[in-house]
Amino acid sequence: MTSLRGNKEGESRPISTNVDENKEYLDAKLGVGESFDIDAHELKVGGRRIVLYYINGFADNEIVTMVLRDLNNVEGSQLDTEELEKLYHKYIPFYQMEKVGTTDEFMDKVLMGQVGLVIEGEQQAIILDSKKYPGRTPEEPDLEKVVRGAHDGFTETLVVNTALTRRRIRDGRLRFEIMKVGKRSKTDVALAYLKDVANPKLITALKDRIQHVDIDGIPMAEKTVEEFIIRRSWNPFPLVRYTERPDVAAIHLFEGHVLVFVDTSPSVMITPTTYFHHVQHAEEYRQTPVVGAYLRWVRFFGIIASIFLLPLWALLVLHPSLVPEQLDYIGVKEKGSVPLIAQFIMAELGVDLMRMAAIHTPTPLATAMGLIAAILIGEVAMKVGLFTPEVILYLAVAAIGTFATPSYELSLANRLVRMFLLLMVGFFSVPGFVLGMTLVLIVLALTRSLDTPYLWPFIPFDHKAMKDVLIRMAIPYKKTRPSIVKPQNPFRQ
Secondary structure, eight states: OOOSTTOOTTSOOBOOSOHHHHHHHHHHHHTBTTBTTEEEEEEEETTEEEEEEEETTTBOHHHHHHHHHHHHTOOGGGGSSOHHHHIIIIISOOSSEEEEOBHHHHHHHHHTTOEEEEETTOSSEEEEOOBOOOOOOOOOOGGGOOSSSOOOOOOSOHHHHHHHHHHHOOOTTEEEEEEEEOTTTOEEEEEEEETTTSOHHHHHHHHHHHHTOOOSOOTTTHHHHHHHHHOOSSOOSOSSEEEOOHHHHHHHHHHTOEEEEETTOSOEEEESOOGGGGGOOGGGGSSOHHHHHHHHHHHHHHHHHHHHHHHHHHHHHHOGGGSOGGGGGGSOSSOOSSOHHHHHHHHHHHHHHHHHHHHHSOHHHHHHHHHIIIIIIIIHHHHTTSSOHHHHHHHHHHHHHHHTOSOHHHHHHHHHHHHHHHHHHHHHHHHHHHHHHHHHHHHHHHOBSSSOBTTTTTTTTOHHHHHHHHSOOOGGGOOBOOGGGOOSSOBOO
8 A cells, every 4th residue: 555654755745545645635735624715525436435626716617517427427336447547538528637646746736726536546646627717808908909900819817828829820830838937836837939930949048947947936927937037137128028919929929939928917928029029019010011111100200209309308408509590499488496307307207107196096087187187287387387388298299109119118118218318418418418328229239138139130230121120011022030030941931
């Protein structure tokens, strides 16, 4: 008889043939009787005792009821020999089953939401994958809305997300390699790629970094995984791209990127990425190439304005001699009682406060908060001389450019760059602006995302790829995949 006693702490315990020993050990470890949502149900099948473990809220009640009903109809004479094999292959009418031989593996499966059966006299237990996670239906993500095209989006359930992706890529070479991260959370993390397209070195590197994540849990899901993968903490620029759209994920898989899916998160991580991956939007590819190119350039203008408009205007106002006669009207007509740079910093902080307040404000109160921000803060602040009207105007234009940035993470990084350039202009004038721009460019040029140059195809320069960034090319003319991902198969057509 295999016993649970005598194993050292930390060793994997085998399933015992003594059902009472199994029940005593598993009940204590799982907290049966202490946690209301974990339960053990004992029944007799053909004269054999079977203990069924499950978690309320995860186990599909209909499937469990069906299995129990069929097991209760099994007679003792039908289980004279090879009881486990008969139960596994004949009497349990379910297709997603497996056998486990240790209590650790058994508990891991049960805590994932599966149903476990411990059988008297058997050294293996049966696991039924009948979990049913609570979740929402696929909805269009708020950050990546399009006028035309699909309006479904990823959810917090990993299986739903992989199904939405596979629906768009019906290729047997699409792979989803699953791993577990977190000693306590044991969160499912899946690596997605096209086997004959993606760079094997990139796949190996990502897999190695994910498997070596040493932490008790990842409740913040994909962001925690990203910080372990990228291993950067000082750089504000996003080194991976997130998407909640299955069509965007599918496009990047076709290009040769490797995606990281994390259970409990609706955001999928795209690797590797460059700065220019963050300035494109799905809407550009849902319109004709000419309209798509126009939308792209309008978006580029907004991103450039969000970074440079305020520092340049502050520089020209502080040094009127630099202003051409044709642009004399851009100066400050009435100076406020607060220094100009201080006005900008206060206004920037005010915009961030309003943005955070909007996130935390219930929808019915959002309109009232907007009126408070516009009337009380904006109008009154200008009348008392705290802000000049021009500061509010140019800050509003820069804020619109920030909101027009497709990547939320990049918009936050650009805001920090804008504030840095404002401070450099305020302290060091023209040399400060030039020095600040040079430092930002050097940081971007030296940044690498998983050994990928962040400013590609600008640095190092790639004429063909740069043309594709600046102009929205028609799909029939895009016959090759981006060379920066080093695909095994560079041709798409």
